[in-house]
Amino acid sequence: xxxxxxxxxxxxxxxxxxxxxxxxxxxxxxxxxxxxxxxxxxxxxxxxxxxxxxxxxxxxxxxxxxxxxxxxxxxxxxxxxxxxxxxxxxxxxxxxxxxxx
Numbered sequence: 001x002x003x004x005x006x007x008x009x010x011x012x013x014x015x016x017x018x019x020x021x022x023x024x025x026x027x028x029x030x031x032x033x034x035x036x037x038x039x040x041x042x043x044x045x046x047x048x049x050x051x052x053x054x055x056x057x058x059x060x061x062x063x064x065x066x067x068x069x070x071x072x073x074x075x076x077x078x079x080x081x082x083x084x085x086x087x088x089x090x091x092x093x094x095x096x097x098x099x100x101x
Contacts, residue, residue, distance in 0.1 A: 004044035006068040008092030009075060013085050018059035024052070031082040038078055044070030045078060066092065 019027075028050075038045050048066040055061050062085075069075050072089055079086045 004070045006044055006046065006070060008048075009067050009069055009072070010090050010092050011065040011067065011075060011079075011086060012062070012088040012090075013065060013079075014062040014087040015060065015085065018055050018057075018061050020059055024060045027082070027084065031078070031084060034078055034082040037081075038074070043074050043077070044068075045074045062087070 032047070035045060035047055046068040048068060050063045050065040052060055053062045053064070067075060067078075075089055076086060078084075
């Protein structure tokens with residue numbers, strides 16, 4: 001088996017309507033199950049972390065997700081199977097650290 005080169009990607013996910021935390025957690029659990037299925041199928045994809053965006057009332061408005069993947073198609077396949085929105089996908093760029101300037 002050859003090793004697949006993985007790119008680093010950031011996905012912006014805007015929710016059509018803000019959702020309560022319980023509904024979001026259920027969706028996140030489902031997304032992790034889909035991710036495991038894809039990996040089992042040989043798709044090169046790995047979740048790194050997500051930053052949850054919330055409104056003032058605490059409802060979740062979306063996420064910024066960091067993934068490693070063989071290509072953007074793998075990210076769209078994951079989102080489609082998991083029922084997750086994809087607003088935008090960008091390659092991961094330079095990280096700025098506090099106090100770096």
